[in-house]
Amino acid sequence: MTSPKTRLIARIDVKNEHVIKGIHLEGLRKVGDPIKLATKYYIEGIDEILFMDAVASLYNRNNLFHIIQEACKEVFIPITIGGGIRTIEDIAKALHSGADKISLNTQAIKNPELIKKASEIYGSQCIVASIEAKKRGPNSWEAYIDNGREETGLDVVEWAQKLVELGAGEILVTSVDKEGTKKGFDLDLFKAINENVNIPVIISGGAGKLEHLKEAAQIGDAFALASLLHYNINTIQEVKEHLKLNNINVRTNA
């Protein structure tokens, strides 16, 4: 029996129409044009694209919609949009721009009913609950909001389970500790959440070389790539070939 294909998701953090990359979600540096990068990754065979508005939840705005509109004319794989989505109207607008899924973090914590309401209206399949996690001890993480700046007191695994109850269709977990470091994913975090929820989990933060990907693919079925692609450390083809060599099932006929 073949295991499901591991999903490779290109994470594109956007600030003021530029793709940016930071470390621990801070110290942001411009690395390119979001539409061009998304199109490039699509053509090279990435499985999904995740656009995150890096500053929206701080300034209560969202300028990603027109970028999504343009990207969706060229990119025919699933697109998720996140960052600064606060209301059902925002979700409607995001989906109407062409996004297939929306990702909620800050607002999910401030108003968990939004996840419930959104999944009832649009279906769980388009609701990705995002968690920013910081380690607080062995096998213990706390959920943060506002790009890893504000603590919430919530235990990450318990919060993930609550998100499933509320109707989330997928969970995206970003390790604030590992984000931008290129030192590898927080595999314990991935494992802890993946084993405690029955919906797909995407790990994000820390992928810097091929070896990191194999380890993650052995735990769960999806991971996000940013630095590794944005800084041209590896191509998507190299990533997929490496995974295939390690008996990880990936999509290859792109």
Place this chain on the structure above:
Amino acid sequence: MPEVVIIDYGIGNVRSILNAFQHLGIHPILTRDKDSVLNADAVILPGVGAFKHGMDNLKEFDLEGTIHSYVKTNKPFLGICLGMQMLFDESEEFGTSKGLGLIEGRVTKLPVKTNHKLKLPHIGWNDIENTQDINWSSSVLKGLSPGTSAYFVHSFAAVPAKKENILATANYGGVEFCCATWKNNIYGLQFHPEKSGKDGLKMLQNFISLI
């Protein structure tokens, strides 16, 4: 320019289907107007979400009869995702709900034994296979090889009563299910061709070529 209609019944997100066709140089009309549907050269029934909600909306807009009349004209009809599931007689999602009954069979939950590596919904890329050994060359899968990947998001899948209505299958966690169906001019795809990269676009192009 062929008149392609995407049925707008207030369910799901059709922007990406529109974008995909526009990329192919086709400009579909999004409508629930009965005459527009009946007079179209090709019709697409999109949809995501719950089966009953989808059928309720079709009824609310009085589109069931229109779809049946359209299909009788022998012009191409394509159901995508929930749109494929609704082609069948009934679904077991949230109790039993009646479907359009255009193809014999029912929709059931994927009988997958889930674990930390195998989850439901089935979200992601999966290979479409030709386990029934069918000649795809006259279908929407023309020019594609078994093993082509497509993007899936679903927990339920159709079980056609007749094998001849199975155009392609996929396997999730050892469970083989029908991922593409056909009956005369009617096609259904469980995955999202509009989100399945170049191969998906090719399927949509093939569908238009049936006109």
